[in-house]
Amino acid sequence: MGVTIKEVAKAAGVAPSTVSRVIADHPRISPATKKKVKKAMKEMGYHPNANARGLANRSTQSLGVVMPSSANKALQNPFFPEVLRGISAVAHQLDYSILLSTGEKDEEMLEGVERMVYANRVDGIILLYSQVNDPVLHFLLEKDFPFVVIGKPSERVDEITHVDNDNIRSGKNITNHLIDLGHENIAFIGGSTDLIVTIDRMRGYQLAIEEAGLPYLEEYRVHTEFLKSGGSQAVSELFNLPKPPTGLVIADDLMSIGVINMLEEFGMLVPEDVSIVSFNNVYLSEVTRPPLTTVDIHIYELGYQAAKCLIDKVKNKLEPAKRIIVPFTIELRQSAQSREKTLNE
Structure with a gap:
């Protein structure tokens, strides 16, 4: 039998409702409490999969966007604002909001994506990078969560929707x-x-x-x-x-x-x-x-096409994987x- 929220709450010395709020990344929960609860969850091997399944049919009308490194560092490069402009254009047309996630290390990026998925904060995720042996990509594949890569995946290329240049x-x-x-x-x-x-x-x-x-x-x-x-x-x-x-x-x-x-x-x-x-x-x-x-x-087009592909996947889980190559000049x-x-x- 799996670990329950009550057991996590008892181990962390908090109420079960506090654990639920930590899972949802509620802003009123203090950083110290969040840290304590997350530590208990990790030590006990608890992941709120049941919560995610229970909310699976609800649309958040939000898209997660994952940038490599911190926002401060990534946004120094004009590539990222421009690709976000393309994503935002589609999101605006189809009434979706955008949730950004960043991290200095792979572990931090993975934690941010896990929060988005387990707390049902987004309908799908766009990765603004592609790297070798990416734990975020492995997690999204394991959870069968809708996602699109801007770039060429390092593995299972034919199974992953991606938008790239040659x-x-x-x-x-x-x-x-x-x-x-x-x-x-x-x-x-x-x-x-x-x-x-x-x-x-x-x-x-x-x-x-x-x-x-x-x-x-x-x-x-x-x-x-x-x-x-x-x-x-x-x-x-x-x-x-x-x-x-x-x-x-x-x-x-x-x-x-x-x-x-x-x-x-x-x-x-x-x-x-x-x-x-x-x-x-x-x-x-x-x-x-x-x-x-x-x-x-054509950075804008990369973002635009990625958002279109992701929303297609969100609306139809059976949507086949696509490979879109944006021409270069x-x-x-x-x-x-x-x-x-x-x-x-």
Whole structure:
């Protein structure tokens, strides 16, 4: 027989109604009480599955959205406000509200998602990321809870509805742009190798480099955060090499801005000394100096399509898994120039 709310209440020294309020994340329950009750629940192996089943037929008219890292850090990157704009457009049209969940670590993100599911706070969830061995994805699959991934799932791709770009092809195409400009020493700056978007964009970079007969060097691959500070750190590593690169493929526009700023500190200019190409085409791409040559992944459309797919799944549990690929385009601007022109200047 499973553990009951009364048993959890007794172990935590609170009333059963308090346990129910903690499960529902009631704002009037103090953080100390919540911590005490959650500790008892964890130690006793209690999960309010019965509560969730009892409420399963009630619609909350809410969609959960899970962002990687804290909101403070994630929202520094213009990708997230733009993808949320796309999600919000559909939610507004169909009278849904949005509940954001974040976390610095996998455990915190999982706890936030568990609260949303067990307390019946949302009808479905959109993951704004895709990573290897993701406990949140495993939990949602186990509970058969409606969810959609923005990005390519790391496993069971055919069973999970996801909205993505062809990041391998875009990575190859944007790298080929630098190769066509005559660059031979081309480095890649990406995010964590746990993120599928980094893996795919780097794979495209690798294919272009190898097909051109250029060296695919480990020291030319740097992985850091999708932030300006991450780009700055990467420059320090790459431009202290005996043979620094003349071209950079950078997996995120915000990182590119950090790279440009740090190159200036090194006394180098873009594109006169180093050519840069990037991804995402956020609003900063056009106003930075120089404007960035970048892959436009149509972020708004990613969010819009993800929300549509999720609401379809919420309304029909038998809705088959979909794979929607949003086309990309390449915006050619002033951050990359021919190697020959660089040598002549």
